[in-house]
Structures are given as C-alpha cells and as structure tokens.
Amino acid sequence: MKAKIIITPKKAVVDPQGKTVQVALEQMGYKGVTGVHVGKYIEVDLAPGTDHAAAQRALNDAAHKFLSNPIIEDYRLEIE
Amino acid sequence: MNFAVLQFPASNCDQDAIHGIRLLGHSARYIWHKESSLGDTDAVIVPGGFSYGDYLRCGAIARFSPVMQAVKQFADNGGLVIGICNGFQVLTEAGLLPGALVRNRDLQFHCEHIYLRTATTESPFTNKIPAGKILRIPIAHGEGCYFADEEALAKLKANNQILWQYCDANGNLTDKSNPNGSLQNIAGICNERRNVAGLMPHPERASEDILGSADGRLIFESIIAALKDKTVAQDA
Numbered sequence: 299m300k301a302k303i304i305i306t307p308k309k310a311v312v313d314p315q316g317k318t319v320q321v322a323l324e325q326m327g328y329k330g331v332t333g334v335h336v337g338k339y340i341e342v343d344l345a346p347g348t349d350h351a352a353a354q355r356a357l358n359d360a361a362h363k364f365l366s367n368p369i370i371e372d373y374r375l376e377i378e
Numbered sequence: 379m380n381f382a383v384l385q386f387p388a389s390n391c392d393q394d395a396i397h398g399i400r401l402l403g404h405s406a407r408y409i410w411h412k413e414s415s416l417g418d419t420d421a422v423i424v425p426g427g428f429s430y431g432d433y434l435r436c437g438a439i440a441r442f443s444p445v446m447q448a449v450k451q452f453a454d455n456g457g458l459v460i461g462i463c464n465g466f467q468v469l470t471e472a473g474l475l476p477g478a479l480v481r482n483r484d485l486q487f488h489c490e491h492i493y494l495r496t497a498t499t500e501s502p503f504t505n506k507i508p509a510g511k512i513l514r515i516p517i518a519h520g521e522g523c524y525f526a527d528e529e530a531l532a533k534l535k536a537n538n539q540i541l542w543q544y545c546d547a548n549g550n551l552t553d554k555s556n557p558n559g560s561l562q563n564i565a566g567i568c569n570e571r572r573n574v575a576g577l578m579p580h581p582e583r584a585s586e587d588i589l590g591s592a593d594g595r596l597i598f599e600s601i602i603a604a605l606k607d608k609t610v611a612q613d614a
Contacts, residue, residue: 318485370525
C-alpha cells in the first residue's frame with residue numbers, strides 16, 4: 299500500500315526555482331509555457347492491510363504538521 | 379549568566395556561539411538535542427548550521443528533537459531564546475516565531491558581510507545597540523528569504539516585532555542591500571511577547587575585531603543586560 303504526497307509552493311511565495319526552470323524551457327524552444335512551479339513528491343510505503351481511512355487521517359496529520367509547511371506550501375494526498 | 383547552546387546533528391555554529399558568550403565573561407555550555415531538560419539556563423541560543431542536512435526543509439526535523447520541548451516550555455515561561463540562521467529556521471518551523479524562511483530569490487548561497495538597521499531598541503535583543511548604529515555582520519545562507527502572509531506581516535509591524543532589516547552602509551533600506559529577497563528587508567524578528575528572537579545574520583561571527591567586525595557583540599550584550607534587569611527585578 300502506498301501513499302503519495304505532492305507538495306507545492308503557495309502562490310503567494312516567490313518561487314525562483316520555478317521561474318528559472320520556466321525561462322530555461324522557453325530558451326530551449328518550448329512554446330506556450332505560462333508558468334512553472336517546483337515542488338516535492340514524497341512516497342510513504344504502508345504495511346499491507348493498513349486501514350485506508352485511518353491511514354488517510356494519520357497521513358493528513360503528518361502532511362500538515364511535518365511533511366509540508368502550511369505557511370508556504372500546499373499538499374495533496376493520495377493513497378492507493 | 380548561563381547560556382545554553384543547542385546542538386543538533388549538523389549544527390556547525392555552536393562553537394562560535396559558545397566562544398562569543400565566553401568572550402563577554404559569561405558561561406556557555408552545549409546541550410545535545412536529545413536532552414529533555416535545559417538545566418540551569420538563563421538564555422538559549424539555537425545556533426546556525428545545516429541541522430539534519432536541511433533535509434525536507436531547513437529546521438523541519440530539528441524542531442521535533444526532544445530538547446525543543448524544553449525550549450518551548452522555557453519560552454512559555456518567559457525565558458530568552460535567540461535563533462541564529464538555521465536556529466531562526468528551527469524556531470519558525472517550531473511555531474515559536476511567525477513566518478518562514480525560503481530559498482534566496484537569486485538561488486545563490488550568500489556568504490558575505492551585510493549591513494543591518496536595528497528597527498527597535500525596545501527588546502531584550504536590541505536594548506544595547508546605540509540608536510542609529512549600523513551593524514556590519516556576516517551572512518551565510520541559501521534559504522534566508524523571510525516570508526509571512528499579509529496578515530502576519532501587518533501584525534509584525536503593528537507590534538514592533540521587526541528587529542533588524544538589511545540596509546546599505548548608510549542605513550537605507552534598498553532592494554540592492556537585500557541579499558535574499560526577504561519581505562520588507564527583514565533580517566530578524568521577535569515574537570509578540572518579545573522573549574524569542576530569530577535572525578539570519580551571524581552575530582557570533584562578528585563577536586571580535588579579528589573577525590572583521592565586533593558589532594555582533596551588541597546583540598549578546600543586550601541579552602545579558604536584559605537578564606541582569608530581570609534578576610534585579612526578581613531580587614527586589
């Protein structure tokens with residue numbers, strides 16, 4: 299069982315990495331790029347048979363308190 | 379006075395902090411991050427470095443070390459805490475200070491002397507800084523850009539919580555003098571209660587003339603003066 303957490307910088311926070319990558323893409327010739335935001339991807343392996351709902355609650359808690367910083371980041375959690 | 383300097387795995391400015399305090403004739407000792415008690419401590423320094431390799435986010439893991447529970451308790455009881463560079467990052471992650479530190483806007487690691495304007499001398503961290511004196515202090519960071527949302531920034535201003543701002547040699551707040559893109563050139567702040575402070579520049583690296591500047595001493599001298607006032611008040 300695997301949990302996937304995608305963490306992205308909040309829009310209000312300046313993202314120089316994203317901007318730099320965007321400029322590089324444009325310079326490489328990719329057209330029509332209107333924005334790039336660089337974030338983080340975390341995979342958490344869970345023991346087989348883990349209760350889905352309980353895992354959802356626990357990982358939301360962990361994502362909010364630790365894996366992401368809510369002041370500067372948003373996160374999305376998927377459990378498969 | 380007894381200063382406690384925390385040590386996390388990969389803290390690296392702890393020795394300079396200890397040295398800076400001892401130069402002023404006061405006591406300083408290390409406290410390993412796994413300790414759950416601060417012992418006989420008058421003030422806590424959370425030093426610079428790359429705790430836990432800056433993994434996940436700077437200070438994100440150190441903030442959960444056992445010693446931070448004791449630091450939180452110490453701060454709740456009014457104890458003085460100062461976080462320097464990575465220490466500032468740890469304190470924001472721990473929620474002891476508002477806002478967050480993000481990657482420098484030019485994506486470069488800046489290792490250079492900068493100038494600081496002291497925004498207020500009304501704090502235990504700035505009371506000995508002569509009005510109008512520009513401090514020359516080194517920075518060494520890749521993630522020192524201070525961010526807080528509009529509401530938090532408004533609060534900081536309203537409560538006089540901004541302690542230091544990057545400026546030019548003449549004390550002007552300019553964009554050029556801002557090494558990392560920090561909002562409002564913020565280099566250091568304190569909490570609402572004014573007993574916890576954090577700053578990205580390294581006062582311990584400007585604690586004696588041989589280092590190129592001794593301006594950092596004024597910050598430690600402020601803390602010591604504030605502690606002496608406290609002691610007098612208690613004895614009265």
